[in-house]
Amino acid sequence: ASSSATNPSVRVVLQQCMGAQLMVQPATEGSEPQFVEIRRGVIVYICFLKGATKTLAEKMAKLALTVRLSESDDGKLVSVIDLPGDVLIIPQATLGGTVKGKVMQYHKNIAKDEGLQLYSEFVSVFRKTIEKNEKCATAGCVVRHGTYGNRQVFSCQTNGPYTHLIEL
Amino acid sequence: ASSSATNPSVRVVLQQCMGAQLMVQPATEGSEPQFVEIRRGVIVYICFLKGATKTLAEKMAKLALTVRLSESDDGKLVSVIDLPGDVLIIPQATLGGTVKGKVMQYHKNIAKDEGLQLYSEFVSVFRKTIEKNEKCATAGCVVRHGTYGNRQVFSCQTNGPYTHLIEL
Numbered sequence: 001a002s003s004s005a006t007n008p009s010v011r012v013v014l015q016q017c018m019g020a021q022l023m024v025q026p027a028t029e030g031s032e033p034q035f036v037e038i039r040r041g042v043i044v045y046i047c048f049l050k051g052a053t054k055t056l057a058e059k060m061a062k063l064a065l066t067v068r069l070s071e072s073d074d075g076k077l078v079s080v081i082d083l084p085g086d087v088l089i090i091p092q093a094t095l096g097g098t099v100k101g102k103v104m105q106y107h108k109n110i111a112k113d114e115g116l117q118l119y120s121e122f123v124s125v126f127r128k129t130i131e132k133n134e135k136c137a138t139a140g141c142v143v144r145h146g147t148y149g150n151r152q153v154f155s156c157q158t159n160g161p162y163t164h165l166i167e168l
Numbered sequence: 169a170s171s172s173a174t175n176p177s178v179r180v181v182l183q184q185c186m187g188a189q190l191m192v193q194p195a196t197e198g199s200e201p202q203f204v205e206i207r208r209g210v211i212v213y214i215c216f217l218k219g220a221t222k223t224l225a226e227k228m229a230k231l232a233l234t235v236r237l238s239e240s241d242d243g244k245l246v247s248v249i250d251l252p253g254d255v256l257i258i259p260q261a262t263l264g265g266t267v268k269g270k271v272m273q274y275h276k277n278i279a280k281d282e283g284l285q286l287y288s289e290f291v292s293v294f295r296k297t298i299e300k301n302e303k304c305a306t307a308g309c310v311v312r313h314g315t316y317g318n319r320q321v322f323s324c325q326t327n328g329p330y331t332h333l334i335e336l
Contacts, residue, residue, distance in 0.1 A: 068270050
């Protein structure tokens with residue numbers, strides 16, 4: 001795992017938060033917009049590029065769950081599982097962009113149908129891991145995620161986002 | 169400019185926001201914490217790695233100011249200058265991390281004194297550009313920034329963060 005793989009196919013940006021909210025369903029005539037939210041935990045922005053596979057998607061999910069980037073109450077860095085904390089996964093195709101002059105191009109991004117499949121598998125690893133972990137279950141930790149392809153209307157509160165980039 | 173330079177020395181993550189707040193001075197005995205805030209505009213997370221130079225810092229600042237990633241009222245993508253919008257610059261050394269097992273290592277980050285110097289120059293380009301731009305001045309646009317080396321206690325509200333990575 002490197003944070004500057006030469007030709008990455010899975011890219012995540014991780015941020016620590018004390019709380020975050022994401023709109024998963026815009027308002028329609030007669031219905032309010034719908035939001036999901038998390039408490040303390042990690043925000044995972046995920047982008048799949050050409051060459052991404054189910055294996056790499058799962059590997060990245062496991063890495064995001066186990067890398068020690070969350071600050072525990074006694075100031076130690078622990079994984080989000082050991083915190084234990086919530087997870088908010090946000091599909092973020094824009095992360096695949098490359099600057100060309102004054103615009104971004106997205107030629108390296110994976111096709112939308114493939115990306116959707118990988119995204120579902122990626123989310124699934126988080127759900128299964130958090131649900132079967134006793135500490136997380138006892139603490140009532142949740143995994144929430146955005147709708148693939150939607151605009152990610154989003155807000156967050158952090159005690160320091162401690163932003164990290166990981167590429168595979 | 170590439171978003172996956174083989175050995176990048178300047179890395180930014182850009183997010184669009186409708187508003188953002190950053191603590192620049194923690195509370196001390198007898199004084200409240202101090203915050204800066206911006207309205208609609210762009211959040212610029214900046215990290216300098218080994219090999220970063222003043223030239224590259226200035227180039228990245230100009231790129232962040234001119235790349236068309238801000239959504240105007242009529243739905244077009246324009247630069248933050250043309251929006252016109254505010255800028256919040258957040259030093260984020262953690263962006264230089266590389267995964268090693270379950271921890272992040274920061275061997276590639278620039279030395280702190282050099283980073284501070286480049287950070288000052290980086291911020292300066294934003295200030296000068298926004299201040300001398302008539303459209304920005306008329307709209308009362310501001311450049312705000314975090315304190316280098318501090319914890320970046322932060323919150324934001326977005327209409328879609330539209331997260332981008334740019335490396336030089």
